[in-house]
Structures are given as C-alpha cells and as structure tokens.
Amino acid sequence: xxxxxxxxxxxxxxxxxxxxxxxxxxxxxxxxxxxxxxxxxxxxxxxxxxxxxxxxxxxxxxxxxxxxxxxxxxxxxxxxxxxxxxxxxxxxxxxxxxxxxxxxxxxxxxxxxxxxxxxxxxxxxxxxxxxxxxxxxxxxxxxxxxxxxxxxxxxxxxxxxxxxxxxxxxxxxxxxxxxxxxxxxxxxxxxxxxxxxxxxxxxxxxxxxxxxxxxxxxxxxxxxxxxxxxxxxxxxxxxxxxxxxxxxxxxxxxxxxxxxxxxxxxxxxxxxxxxxxxxxxxxxxxxxxxxxxxxxxxxxxxxxxxxxxxxxxxxxxxxxxxxxxxxxxxxxxxxxxxxxxxxxxxxxxxxxxxxxxxxxxxxxxxxxxxxxxxxxxxxxxxxxxxxxxxxxxxxxxxxxxxxxxxxxxxxxxxx
Amino acid sequence: xxxxxxxxxxxxxxxxxxxxxxxxxxxxxxxxxxxxxxxxxxxxxxxxxxxxxxxxxxxxxxxxxxxxxxxxxxxxxxxxxxxxxxxxxxxxxxxxxxxxxxxxxxxxxxxxxxxxxxxxxxxxxxxxxxxxxxxxxxxxxxxx
Numbered sequence: 163x164x165x166x167x168x169x170x171x172x173x174x175x176x177x178x179x180x181x182x183x184x185x186x187x188x189x190x191x192x193x194x195x196x197x198x199x200x201x202x203x204x205x206x207x208x209x210x211x212x213x214x215x216x217x218x219x220x221x222x223x224x225x226x227x228x229x230x231x232x233x234x235x236x237x238x239x240x241x242x243x244x245x246x247x248x249x250x251x252x253x254x255x256x257x258x259x260x261x262x263x264x265x266x267x268x269x270x271x272x273x274x275x276x277x278x279x280x281x282x283x284x285x286x287x288x289x290x291x292x293x294x295x296x297x298x299x300x301x302x303x304x305x306x307x308x309x310x311x312x313x314x315x316x317x318x319x320x321x322x323x324x325x326x327x328x329x330x331x332x333x334x335x336x337x338x339x340x341x342x343x344x345x346x347x348x349x350x351x352x353x354x355x356x357x358x359x360x361x362x363x364x365x366x367x368x369x370x371x372x373x374x375x376x377x378x379x380x381x382x383x384x385x386x387x388x389x390x391x392x393x394x395x396x397x398x399x400x401x402x403x404x405x406x407x408x409x410x411x412x413x414x415x416x417x418x419x420x421x422x423x424x425x426x427x428x429x430x431x432x433x434x435x436x437x438x439x440x441x442x443x444x445x446x447x448x449x450x451x452x453x454x455x456x457x458x459x460x461x462x463x464x465x466x467x468x469x470x471x472x473x474x475x476x477x478x479x480x481x482x483x484x485x486x487x488x489x490x491x492x493x494x495x496x497x498x499x500x501x502x503x504x505x506x507x508x509x510x511x512x513x514x515x516x517x518x519x520x521x522x523x524x525x526x527x528x529x530x531x532x533x534x535x536x537x538x539x540x541x542x543x544x545x546x547x548x549x550x551x552x553x554x555x556x557x558x559x560x561x562x563x564x565x566x567x568x569x570x571x572x573x574x575x576x577x
Numbered sequence: 578x579x580x581x582x583x584x585x586x587x588x589x590x591x592x593x594x595x596x597x598x599x600x601x602x603x604x605x606x607x608x609x610x611x612x613x614x615x616x617x618x619x620x621x622x623x624x625x626x627x628x629x630x631x632x633x634x635x636x637x638x639x640x641x642x643x644x645x646x647x648x649x650x651x652x653x654x655x656x657x658x659x660x661x662x663x664x665x666x667x668x669x670x671x672x673x674x675x676x677x678x679x680x681x682x683x684x685x686x687x688x689x690x691x692x693x694x695x696x697x698x699x700x701x702x703x704x705x706x707x708x709x710x711x712x713x714x715x716x717x718x719x720x721x
Contacts, residue, residue, distance in 0.1 A: 183579060513615060513640035513704065514584075521580045530616045537616065543638045544616055572584070573641075 167470050170462060171553040173199040185523025188558045193341055193369060193502050193549030194527050195391045198455075205454035206396050209447040216443045218420055232446050235453035236436070242456045243386070243403055244377035251402040251409075251436040252449050256368045257291040259387035259402035260335075262439060263364065264295035265415030267333065268302045273411030274362070278304030280332035283361070285310040285318055285347070286539055287340045290532040292366040292387075296335050305332070312539065316343035316492035323355050331361040338370035338386075342531045342545065343492025344475070344502035346370070353382050362408065368392055372459075372551070373500055374468035384408055390448060394551070395455035399448035402439070409436070416441045462552060471501035471550045474559055478503050478548060481563040487570050491545045504531075504545035507566065510573045512544040518572055519546075522565045582694035583701070584641065591645035591688070596652045598644075601634040605719045610711040612703055617643045619708050623715040628659045630716070635708060642692070642701050647708025649688045654712060659720050665689075666709055673702045 171177055174197045181187045189197055209231060215224035217232045233247070240247040253259045267276045276282065282296050282305050300307040308326055311319040327334060334356045339346050349365070356363045362384040370376055371386075372393035378386055385408070390399035404412070414421060414432060418441035423431040432438035459467065476496055482488050487508035493499045507515050516528035529544040530537045537544060548562060600607075604622035611618040617639030624632040633651040637644065650669075654662045669689050672681045677697035681690035695705045 511640035511644075513642075513701070517583065517698070517701070518580060529614070534616065572580070573589070 167462065167466060167552060168555055170199075171555070173201070173458075174553050175200055175203070177553065181523045181525075182520055183523065188522075188524045188561050190548040190550065190554065190558065190562060191525045191527050192372075192392065192551035192554075193547060195397070196372060196394050196551050197553060198396070198451075199394055199458055201458055202394055202396065202451050202454045206447045206451035209450045214447070217446055218437075219443075228446055231450050232444065235449040238453040238456050239401060242460065243371070244379050245403050246406060248435045249403050249406050249409065251404070251439045252444050253400040253402055253439075254398050254445060255391075255400040256366070256387045256389035257400070259389075259400045260291055260364070260366065261295045262415050263385055263387070263402060263404070263412075264299040266412040266439075268299050269413035269415065272413045274332075274408060276303045276305050276332050279330060280305040281328070281330040282307050283309060283326055283331055283334045283336075285336055286312045287316070287318070287343065287345065287347075287533065287536055288335070288337055289341050289366065289368070290534070291368075292335055292337060292364075293535070296333070306330075310336075312536070315494070316340070316345050317498075318345070318347045320348065320351060323351070327352075327355040327359060327361060329359050331356070331359050333364060334361050335364040335366070337366045337368075338376070339373070339500045339502070340492070341369050341502060342504050342533050342536060342547065344369075344499045344504070344549075345493055346498045346500055348498070349381060349383070357382070369500065369502060373464075373471060375464040378403055390452035390455065393452070393455050394458060395452035396448040398445045399452045401452075406435075409439075410434075414438045414441070418442050420444075459552075467552055470552065471554075472496065474550050474554055474556065475499070475501045475503060477556060477559045478562065481559065482566070485563070485566055485570065488566060491540065491542065501550040502547060503549070504547045505566075506542065506545055507569055507573075510569055512546045514573065515546045515566070515569050518569045519562070519565050522561065522568070524562055524565055526562075579697075583698055585691040585694065587649075587688050587691035588641060588645040591648040592641040595644055595648035597634050597655075598636060598648065599634060600636050601632055604632070604634075606715050608711050608715045608718070610707060610714065612639075612643070612707055615640075615704070617704060617707055619643070619647055619711045621647075621708065621711040621715055623712065623719060625659070625716065625719045628720065630654050630657050630659075630662055633712065635711070637708070639707065640701075640704055642695060643704040643707045646692060646705045647711075649691070650708045650712055653687055653689060659716060662712070662716060666713055669709055670706065672696060673705055 213227045215228040217229040236250045237247040240250045364385040365383045367388040371388040386403045391397040421441040491504040512528035527547040609620045619637035621635045675696045
C-alpha cells in the first residue's frame, strides 16, 4: 500500500492560478523544471529578508549567519546524497557543473588531467549538457570521443561495451535517467567496466536525484551533477559532487575571490575543498532554497515519491497504448525506467500536439529535448514529453490522455 | 475555441497538401534555415529572372504552422518582382508582430492573413516566419 501524497499539491502556490482557456494548470513538464513549494519560496525570500550578506567575508553578524546558512545547505545536500559536505560544490546549474568539471580535467596542472591519448566515452542518449562539454574537452586536449549506442527500444546497447570502454578510457559520462526516454541505464555494469580500466564515471543525475533516492556511495560513481530547479528548488543553483580525493587532484576552472589560499602579483594558490571551485560570491539564497527543497522531499520520502511517479507512469503508458496513431518513444514497460514519457502522434508535429494540449491547460515539453543527435538517430523531428513530480495525480493522466485523443480528432489522424 | 484562431482551415489545408514542396533541379541559389530551439528546418531553392521570382521550391520538416506558412509564401511570392516580394514579406512580418491586433491586408497577403491568429501565440511566430526568412535570405543574395 503506497502513501497518499495528494495533500502535497496544496503546498505549491502556482496551482492556484488558471491558464489558457481559464483551465486549471496540469503541469507535466517537471523534466524541464519543477514547480516550487511555498517552503522553498519562503526560504529563499527569508534569506534576503533576514540574513543577506556575502558569505565567507566580513566580521559582522550577518556575514556569519549567511555563511552558516550557506554551509548548512551544503551539509544538508551532502546528507541527501550520502556524501561528505567537503565533496559538494555549488554551481549555478547542472550545465555549469559539467562544464566546470570538463574544464578542470583539461587544466594541465590537474593530477588527473585528460591527455591526447585518452578516450572519453558518452552515450547517444545524452542531453546536450552532458555531450557538448565532453566534445569540447576532447577538442581542447586531443582526446578521442566515443560513445555507446542505443537500441531501438530506447535502452543502451552494451554489446560492445568492452571495446568502447577500454584501457585508454579516462572518463565515462553518462545519464542516470534519459530526459527523453525515461530509461535508467545499467549504471552498475558501466561502473564495473569503467573501474576495470581505471576510468572515472561522471553521472548526469538531473533526472534522477529529484525523483528517487540516490546514494553516491552505493552507485560508486566518481562525479555527479544535478540542478536545484528540477528538485523543487530555485533556479540558479546546481551541484557538482566529486570524490574528495579526486577533487583534490583537480585544478579549478573559474578564478577570482574567495577561492584562494594566497595571492601575489605573480600568482595564487587555491583554498582547499569545494571552496576552490566556487570563485565569487555564490548563489547563497538559492543554496538555502535548495536546502529547503531537500528537507521537503526528505519529509515526503524519496521512496514514496518514486512509487507515486511509478504508478502515474504505468497509467500513462497503458493509456497511450490504446490511442490510435500514438507511439511511445522509449521503453514501453516499467523495467528500469522513470517518470518521463515521450510519444509521437502520427501526422501531427509535436509542437501542434503541445499547442492543443495547452488549450486544455496541460503543459508538456515538445521538440528535440536538447538531444538533437538522438532525434536524428531515431529519425524523429521531436517528441511530446510528459514528466511527473509530487504534485501530479491520476486525474492529470486521465486529462492528458483525453486531450491526446482530441489532438488526433483535431488533426484528423487516420481519417 | 481559441485554438481555431490559430489553426485556420487554410493553414491545415496547406499543411496537408503543401504547394511547391519538393526541391527543383535548377536554381540560382539554395538556402537552408532552421530553428534551433525546436528543430524545424526549411531548404529553399530560388530562381529569379530580371528581378522577378521565377520559381520557388522548398522542402522541410516542421510543425503545421511552419510548413503551411512556407507553402503560402511560395504561392504568394511567385511571379512578383523583388520590391513587391519584399513589400509583401514586410507586411507578413508586421502581421506576425501585431499581437493579435491586426487582421492583415487581404489584398496584399491573400491566404497569408490566415496566420493572423499566430501573432497571439508568441512561441509560434518564429514557426510562421521560417520559410519567409529563407526566401528573404535567398532573394537578397540573388539580387546582390
């Protein structure tokens, strides 16, 4: 028996407004960004109201309180991931986290710098944010970029994993859950292959950390990135987690105030721990907001949330299968998949699908989902994507299915 | 319903049976335009003689608005001289930017006025303009 989570929707003020056609909002675009509960909005605002000061600077009381709040957020996020707080780097977004990491890998002074004879492995189902930084790293260093392919049902093809992940492989950058298919790749197997050749595993956890329990120790990956705004938190805050021993060996990529140990006119040395990666005054209020989101989700229970989304996904998949002209893109069963469902409607472009759904107050994502190479491989111009979070319920799924039927009527699919 | 102001019958008809779709073998110039935020693409072949549009053919993938608009554009601008084609194009761009306040000059824009409703949907304006901008690029290059 799973917990009744329906009461949580009330915590999200956005659902008190109406949208196009005077309809209530049915928000099925959490894969792009999640809505925010009042406690998060309040935590961010409260920081500005009562604690605002530049952290790690100044001898005044506000600076102390602001620093405590910011470092408290770091500890809280670390606990949430099963990590140490010295391993949590705050960034502005997951995209920045991955770029920062890729740049640090190309700093020749890094103890684990990428060199021209190294190989970097990605997969065909990566979001642009976990593809282009590695393309660019390969370009800067002369390293070779290779990738694991996908199978027609939207899973990773591991048949040639032994060739792709080989003794030259330095980095394996992979998504924890596809933002297009909802597929959860077999991380264990990939970590095993990477460890066998001494490669580092970088996990893009944007679609996983906000939706199910993620423990970095259990996963045994080396680096992990996610954004706060998909986790009910504010925009402008992201996380890069890395094993402490590896962060020690990496050189920073962004330089300036607050990240130094000492500075002369000729050069500088870096602060220890995550601080050396956090130049400038950080996004403090946003870190505090993220911390409130972590508390909120912890109180709900990540396993309860995962079960909730699992049920909705199952309901949506079985409903879509019954609509003529609709094809699910990605796994059609519940094995190793999360609450992201992509589909196409024969003869109707995803934008037109999204436009009709919008008329009924239903917000979905349409297009290539920042996974252009994947769309080309699938010979699709794009898909319509529905994705869930805590505030969704079974009647949202029913409304979506009814509206998709109306799309096929409106554009006279197969008529 | 608000949706019907966007998807006029004329638009749906052009989407299902587009005009001048399929690239010609001969052309003065070929241009390729895309919309990186949504992935819509148009390739356009243009032939002009003495400053007059002799042939417009195009191919592409995209939503009903972008494909229908390219189709309407290719019908409307065929046979026009460069100055007139730019006058029509400017009128269409102005209509798209009218935020639903203009119904368009039917004498100038003909089937193009069916897109007036698009101007109320900011996210779709760039769809409607894709083929037109490809034409502008091509014609300007030919005339240069």
